[in-house]
Amino acid sequence: MINFFEDGHFMIPYGKQNISDEDIQAVVDVLRSDYLTQGPMVPEFEKKVASYCGVKYAVAVNSATSALHIACLSLDVGAGDIVWTSPITFVASANCAIYCGAQVDFVDIDPLTYNMSIDSLVKKLEKAKKSGTLPKVVIPVHLAGQSCDMKAIHQLSEQYGFKIIEDASHAIGGSYHDTKIGSCTYSDITVFSFHPVKIITTGEGGMALTNNQSLVKRMARLRSHGITRYPEEMTHIPDGPWYYQQIELGFNYRMTEIQAALGFSQMSRLDSFVSERHEVAKRYDQLLSNSGIKLPWQDSQSVSAFHLYVVRIPVDHASLNRNAAFDNLRIGGVGVNLHYIPVYKQPYYQAIGFDERDFSESERYYEEAISLPMYPGLELIEQKEVVHLLTGSAGYQTIF
Numbered sequence: 001m002i003n004f005f006e007d008g009h010f011m012i013p014y015g016k017q018n019i020s021d022e023d024i025q026a027v028v029d030v031l032r033s034d035y036l037t038q039g040p041m042v043p044e045f046e047k048k049v050a051s052y053c054g055v056k057y058a059v060a061v062n063s064a065t066s067a068l069h070i071a072c073l074s075l076d077v078g079a080g081d082i083v084w085t086s087p088i089t090f091v092a093s094a095n096c097a098i099y100c101g102a103q104v105d106f107v108d109i110d111p112l113t114y115n116m117s118i119d120s121l122v123k124k125l126e127k128a129k130k131s132g133t134l135p136k137v138v139i140p141v142h143l144a145g146q147s148c149d150m151k152a153i154h155q156l157s158e159q160y161g162f163k164i165i166e167d168a169s170h171a172i173g174g175s176y177h178d179t180k181i182g183s184c185t186y187s188d189i190t191v192f193s194f195h196p197v198k199i200i201t202t203g204e205g206g207m208a209l210t211n212n213q214s215l216v217k218r219m220a221r222l223r224s225h226g227i228t229r230y231p232e233e234m235t236h237i238p239d240g241p242w243y244y245q246q247i248e249l250g251f252n253y254r255m256t257e258i259q260a261a262l263g264f265s266q267m268s269r270l271d272s273f274v275s276e277r278h279e280v281a282k283r284y285d286q287l288l289s290n291s292g293i294k295l296p297w298q299d300s301q302s303v304s305a306f307h308l309y310v311v312r313i314p315v316d317h318a319s320l321n322r323n324a325a326f327d328n329l330r331i332g333g334v335g336v337n338l339h340y341i342p343v344y345k346q347p348y349y350q351a352i353g354f355d356e357r358d359f360s361e362s363e364r365y366y367e368e369a370i371s372l373p374m375y376p377g378l379e380l381i382e383q384k385e386v387v388h389l390l391t392g393s394a395g396y397q398t399i400f
Contacts, residue, residue: 010335012382015197015307015375018273026265030257037256045260046207048267049172049192053182055209057216060260061223064169064193064206066253068096068139070222071165071189071208074215075137077102084124085139085167086116087342087362093141093167094343104352105135106344108359112297114310114369115148116140117361118156125160134160141167144339145199145277145305146298147176154186169193170307172200173274177301184211189219194259197375199273199305200266202259226250276376277306283380284309284372287387292317294368308339311390312368322368325390329370332389337371 030041046058061067077083083097087106094104108120121138128134138157140148150166157164164187168174172192174181182190189212192198194205210216221228226248231238234245285295294312298304313322329336342362344354356363372386 011333012373012378012386013335013375014337014371014373017196017201018269018376020265020269022268023262023265026261027258030261033257035257037254037258039257041257041260041264042255045202045255045264045267048264049182049207050209052267052270053172053180053190053209055182055184055190056211057213058207058209059216059219059223060205060207060255060263061253062206062255062259063204063253064167064191064195065092065096066223066251067191067193067206067208068092068165068167069099070219070251070253071191072096072100072102072137073222074218075163075165075188077137081136082133083137083139084121084135084162085343086141086143087344087359088114088143088340088365089141089167089343090169090340091343091346093139094349096139097137102136104349106342106354106359106362107138109143109361109365111361111364113146113148113299114143114365115146116153118149118152120361121153121156125156129160135162137163137165139165139167141169142171142174142181144296144308144310145170145174146296147171147174147181147302147304149299150176150186163188166190169195169198169206171305172198173270174305175303181305182209184209188212189215194263197307199277199307200263200270202255202263202266205255205259205263221248222250223253224250225252273376274303274305277374278304280374280376280378280383281306281309283383284311284387287383288390291320291387291391293320293390306374309372309374310339310369311372312365313370315364315367320391322370326370328392329386329389332385334373334386334389336373336386338366338369339371342366 046060050058077100079101081102083102084105085093088109097104107116110117166187168181168190171181179185190209192207194202227244227246229244313320
């Protein structure tokens with residue numbers, strides 16, 4: 001048995017950052033430079049990510065939540081508008097619309113991918129068209145790093161007239177139809193997260209990507225108080241070279257040079273991070289192949305970034321119980337988690353009046369899902385211990 005606990009922390013967390021000596025040196029170089037914020041590293045990081053994804057523009061911010069917020073604002077989401085997203089996501093995917101004064105609704109998930117269901121989306125759009133309640137924006141969420149069916153969603157956007165923000169917080173490094181997630185081939189804006197448990201990290205941080213010049217200009221203003229220094233955007237000729245104007249209400253959502261330097265350095269290992277995550281997933285697939293546990297399904301048209309490895313213990317499993325397995329893992333020092341509690345179950349959203357019966361697949365998912373540890377550097381012996389604790393409470397024997 002592995003000695004799991006050290007200073008009260010999980011010895012096998014569900015996710016963690018991977019920091020190299022090169023990353024540390026990149027941050028030290030910034031600390032010794034003339035700029036700690038608003039220097040050359042932020043635009044360099046933006047260019048690096050944009051180039052990798054094959055998209056024209058990128059705006060780095062202090063969190064993916066901020067990126068979602070300014071993405072909605074740049075698309076003129078406001079009072080009287082409706083935004084749809086997935087219920088199986090972090091609350092930020094929905095909150096961003098509420099921040100703008102819009103209403104939020106949810107589209108049930110696909111039983112295989114756990115992403116937004118195209119069948120459910122079609123039915124909901126048909127119904128909304130008849131009632132005059134079509135969404136202004138749809139925010140598909142690439143859960144666990146696997147892309148939604150963006151081609152189908154884009155086709156529906158052309159038919160029903162909504163804009164698309166891809167919440168790709170889990171998905172940098174993944175691809176869809178041989179195109180990198182973040183290319184905005186099938187969307188107006190894509191958002192990434194650089195939280196420590198994500199594929200690459202800047203500590204806290206996020207980014208919004210787009211191929212639309214007017215959108216990138218507006219998002220760049222909104223991240224910095226709504227201020228511009230471009231004469232062509234001002235109401236009159238500048239008073240002098242010092243001059244700036246606040247032309248709309250913005251926010252302090254800027255990314256620091258320190259964060260950007262870390263992110264820029266991490267980008268050099270992005271593909272290797274994703275490759276390692278796939279190796280971890282393959283080992284789990286082998287270890288759990290005869291367990292009766294439902295393993296992640298992967299669409300042949302996409303390559304997941306594998307931010308998460310989500311398994312489901314069916315409610316009718318012969319010997320295993322999800323809640324008991326979760327407790328067994330936590331007691332054993334494994335920091336499993338559940339991604340996510342359906343957003344409509346949160347008290348804030350319950351007060352709006354959502355009916356759980358409208359989201360049958362999300363309800364089933366919530367009853368069965370567990371996110372197992374997934375990160376580069378996770379060793380086979382640790383994965384074996386995770387599987388032992390996952391299945392051991394019912395006496396299930398795994399042959400390694």
